[in-house]
Amino acid sequence: MSVVPSSLLPASSVPAFRGRIGRDVRSGHYAVPHRYRLHLAPAGPGCLSIALTHGLLGLDDTLPLTVLPGTPDTPDGGYTALRPLYEASAHLYAGPSAAPLLSDGWTGRIVSTHVPDILRDLALRFRGEGPDLLPEEHRGEIEAIADLCERSINRAAQRAGELGLDGDAAHHDPLGVLFAALGSLERRLTGSPYVLGDRPTAADVQVWVTLVQLDTVHRWHLDAAAMDRVAGHPALWAYAQRLAARPEFARHLDIDAVLRRHSAHCRGHEAAGAGIRIVDWSGASG
Structure with missing residues (x-):
């Protein structure tokens, strides 16, 4: 899966990480219960959209969710708790450790910080018995x-x-x-x-x-x-x-x-x- 460190992107580019959840084991990242974790600050609209999708799909027991405070705790608008994930995912990462973030517990690294990709992967790869949000x-x-x-x-x-x-x-x-x-x-x-x-x-x-x-x-x-x-x-x-x-x-x-x-x-x-x-x-x- 492609991961592009922010240092390689224009300053205005968001997000820094664009990994995707594939259909099966050949894709590297594939849907496995309890492998991934969402880190969200639902005070922001992107994070709220992900949290809402997570709830509609009933993913509490499949994809754990960490809720962060609405106000970031670092001067650049990031979260101290997310810093280790960013540093493990990109060498000498210098950008903000911001939410939302989908992390991989098997590797200790970030899969994605891109809201549309995360929303799509939740609906298509983690749906299970939940409603079809993307018919x-x-x-x-x-x-x-x-x-x-x-x-x-x-x-x-x-x-x-x-x-x-x-x-x-x-x-x-x-x-x-x-x-x-x-x-x-x-x-x-x-x-x-x-x-x-x-x-x-x-x-x-x-x-x-x-x-x-x-x-x-x-x-x-x-x-x-x-x-x-x-x-x-x-x-x-x-x-x-x-x-x-x-x-x-x-x-x-x-x-x-x-x-x-x-x-x-x-x-x-x-x-x-x-x-x-x-x-x-x-x-x-x-």
Whole structure:
């Protein structure tokens, strides 16, 4: 499996390690109960997505999970506890010892730190008797929804915050992009319990984590009028509230930790839309 130390990648490249779980012993890394361990800080959206997928698949007895504090304990944004794994995996490793991380207990090294690869390998290689989160017939749609969430919701909301209340809307309209994406999801969820029909898929993991971020983090940078429009998608937010009541979704959601992480990294313009949240996430907080 390919592992690329961060020293060989551009400074902006994330992640540093891209090992994959294969189908059988010939692949080097293959699914074996108790061989691997996930190290996650679920205050971050990538780690929360992995933790949620782990819970939906019922992997507690197959793939152990170590939950790290929401706030890193090293100046470069890493975790002291993960340092030995990074140093064992790349000679003279000088980057942050960050989460998420999938480690191999047989070798004492890192398999992957790449969120999309880890999510895919959990769904395809460790599924067992769990639900099919990546059904073949929906994989194209799942990828498109993941892109919609990242580009048209997360990045658009972040961009709106960076522009501030008086941003150059004539040059770039991130709020228009955001509302179009929310409208698309609203139509999908009107009359449907999940994003792609009657059963949860990886698309629900992506959408739900994105809604958590929008209602708890990005709302701090949107004004009251924008948040009123965000809230005006009843099917979408009813879906978010309903899933928040499920143990698999609620288990690793710590809103206070999410907000602490946001405060540590925030670069946006604080607006007036940070009042009452759309969803009462308190029942989902551990």
